[in-house]
Amino acid sequence: MLNYITWTVDPAIVNILGREIRWYGLMFAIGFWIGYKIVEKMFKQENIDLKWLDSLFIYVIAGTVIGARLGHCLFYAWDYYSANPIEIFKIWEGGLASHGGAIGIIIAIWIYSKKVTHRSMLFTFDRLVVPVALVGALIRLGNLFNHEIYGHATNLPWAFRYVTNLQAWRHGAEPIFSDPSHPTQIYEAVCYILVFILLMNLYFKKKAWQKEGLIFGIFLNGIFLTRFFIEFIKNDQEAFEANMLLNMGQLLSLPFIIIGCYLIYRALTKPKAII
Template sequence: MLVHPQFDPIAFSLGPVAVRWYGLSYLVAFGLFLWLAAQRAAKPQYATRGWQRRDVEDMLFFGVLGVIIGGRLGYCFFYKPGYYLANPLEVFMVWKGGMAFHGGLLGVISAMALYARSRGRHFLEVMDVVAPCVPIGIAAVRVANFVNGELWGRQADPSLPWAMVFPQSGESFARHPSQLYQALLEGLLLFVLLQFYARRERAMGQVASAFVFGYGCLRFVAEYFREPDSFLGLLALGMSMGQWLCLPMIVLGAVLWVWCGRRAPLAKAGAGVKS
């Protein structure tokens, strides 16, 4: 069996300031988004509609706020609502940890809706630019979870070549390195699939809905290998909170994809968009 190396969570220090791997992973995620989204905005179907790099930079600003605020609120009220309703001031104590992807997603969607309205662009068009650029950033954050030795997996067969003991768990049995599973599934694999799917012109909103559906499916699978939160355990039907939160994503993504498919392609759909 492998044993988690127990990396130092602090990447380096600048005087009294400690820079953590987790924080660096978010910087990497935002940097990759800026690069990828700028390339996507330069594609003919977007460039002809007035998209420029400064639009991507503005989207990033809105998106960062959405990730941080939504991710924190999602953790507080999806996973520990009773505790944070009783201790509301601790919602702001982000240094104690606690971020949830599903909350961050809702935060980004809200932020992009505000961005679209402020720029006079169609919300689905904005989300089509954003969606294919997100998964690689998710992969970066999952790698940081592995470095920190957190969000470890469920018990695994010790004969599995990559089964790993996480001393941080307080247990000595082998586990699945589920952080890496998630980095590969909802990160790298979803990124490759969306890049391939988005190469061709699609109906407005179909790329974004493919992301929602794809992430929901891949995260649902990954949750079977991830240890449920100790304060929640498995919920109804033997599913984790993460799986229950993925179900509406899967349904919404599929319904939205079909609905968008009945609309005109992006190059022909101009309603509600300004150049």
């Protein structure tokens, strides 16, 4: 009896007139659509101007894509992209970093708060991060379909073997498989879904948005503590990480965890939120 799962799902769902529709892109789109509907429900419940909603998602999408791309180029492959700057714009070839996306969203919300809501950034983040946790889970499932960002070899019965010569295999070559490995994309996706369920309960049942920064702080700890610990069993994304005590993903997670702890403490000790 095999003690692993051989993963041979094609990253593309369909090819239409030479253009591929990929699972990764579909997961991304579904996440943003669901996110839009959740925040719309929040705005209606609180009688917030719905005109703010369309602007919010334009800022968030731009911040996510630009930040994630620049984050990958700066944090993981600067030697290459500094020598080939035009390659930075070839986003369709892959290369996105979640920490860069997080930084991009923070900058986008800072601009959004200044130009649109004229309220604190925490006002927006306490609402926005609820669906963002679900988007994160869907993006990790997209990584699964792309046969990427998986973990160390293991003999656990739910280990996955991934295609390592993906492009050649997709053009007819025999597949070359990885050793049975931790499906860390699934581990992260499950954790992010649990964070999403918790945040939904905090917002809609517990009215935790009344304590400014609490939901955002719990989100930061839930997402980045998950990322920090799973990185211990995840393969390095770049060769330079091989001799590091903590890899780049873990180092970049630490500031978000610290900020999350501060926001939770601030929200729970502050007598009244400023809404």
